[in-house]
Amino acid sequence: MGGMTPSVGDQSPARRPAGRLDEGRCSVQALVRGDAPTATAPPARRWLLVEQPGPWGRDALLESRFDQAVAPRLAARAREAGVRVQLVRRPGGRLADTGRRWALADTTPGVETVRWATRETDAELLEVPWDGSVGEPTDVPSYLVCTHGAHDACCAVRGRPLTQGLVAAGAAEVWETSHLGGDRFAANVLVLPTGHVYGQVPTDGVELVAAHARGEVALPWLRGRSGWAPAAQAAQQHARAELGLLGVGDLPLVHLTHLPSPGEGVERWAVTLGSPDGDVRVTIESRRSEVAALTTCRALRPAHWRTWHPMSLQVTAPAA
Secondary structure, three states: OOOOOOOOOOOOHHHOEOOOOOOOOHHHHHHHHOOOOOOOOOOOOEEEEEEOOOOOOOOOOOOOOOOOOOHHHHHHHHHHHOEEEEEEEOHHHOOOOOOOEEEEEEOOOOOOEEEEEEOOOHHHHHOOOOOOOOOEEOOOOEEEEEOOOOOOHHHHHHHHHHHHHHHHOOOOEEEEEOOOOOHHHOOOEEEEOOOEEEOOOEOOOHHHHHHHHOOEOOHHHEEEEOOOOHHHHHHHHHHHHHHOOOEOOOOOEEEEEEEEEEEOOEEEEEEEEOOOOOEEEEEEEEEEOOOOEOOOOOOOOOEOOEEEEEEEEEEEOOOO
């Protein structure tokens, strides 16, 4: 059976991420090893985007020009509400019309929305409702590219050229954003409102923009869909590759079952997905990586990670 991310291993110059980095950097080593970004999208379903031009420290919200008396309280409110905070700014250091925009995005399947509003003060974000009743909804995809160099140099060096490429490719809403995770997969992109996350995206981003304009995912660079369990992400990605179903809403999750472990360090799941031809049942296995490596440029010691392996795929036709 084919690999989980066909063509990710194709690292011809036209498909490599942007940016010149020395060979010791985490994203370079990940490319050399052939690390697959499958099933690495973060668990957040709801995202708070806070426009904050200017520099960001390692902890972007707490080390920026955002009101520092408000920042820890906003972080606490977001944790309690299960909302992930991302600072955003326009590419190239240019200011937006106000520099005071914010948005709440919900990536829950069937709900997908992004609602933008503006604030007079940062403190307003402590009181404004996050129930979808505030802000103007938009159907235009937003491309958030991690450029958080204070967190990992790979993100800045590879993310910044990609923002320019996405703008040139015709994306209307492009933002630099703070840490998305998966530094070794830079350049990383979050597409809202669907919540699809991509890694190792090449400089121009043309195929990514074209895919979402068609209402499809760009499978070669897909890390997964935020808010989904890793096993469900991996199963859906395998089913997409096998069945050619690339629509952003294709193969919805129906059921996820954790199966008995077949051996030490190995986990297995049965994942049921929906399709026009009936239920798609994928058995997926997760193992510890065979090698240990530095997974970020700041890591002090090598670490293992989980790898994903499809065991079977069956399509069950609906009853007549």
